[in-house]
Amino acid sequence: MVRALRWPDPELVDPQSKRSEQPASCANPTRSERADLFVAIGICTHLGCTPTLRLDDAALNAELHAPGGFVCPCHGSRYDLAGRVVKNVPAPTNLEIPDYAFTGASTLRIG
Incomplete structure (x- = not known):
């Protein structure tokens, strides 16, 4: 998926x-x-x-050339x-990507 x-x-x-609205640390392909x-x-x-994660949608996968993405169920917007x-x-x-930081190996602080 990352590839x-x-x-x-x-x-x-x-x-x-x-x-995009995102922290500078997130200005990368992922x-x-x-x-x-x-x-x-x-x-x-x-x-x-609220978009939902779809990993099993063949049409979305073909459109994005990737295994999955997010779909908004109300009006059909799609995101990779x-x-x-x-x-x-x-x-x-x-x-939007919020400001966040890892405060430990398995701990994340958002905001």
Whole structure:
């Protein structure tokens, strides 16, 4: 999954996350401080619905060229596993990444 995020997908609105709300430490292909853990605010940037993780959606996987992503059930916005929005959906921007820090090997502080 992480490997699939390393190459920018032309189907994404902001594949390099240049216009995204995210900490500077997350300005990378996975939009995370650790590639094995993704932290985002789970609110669709369209109207504030809650996108759901979909790993079993063949159409989404084909569209994103990756194994999974997030789908907003209300209006159909779609995001890859790094929270980057797909083109031609209602959501205008990538999911927001909050400020966060690892305070230990298995402890995360958000905010």
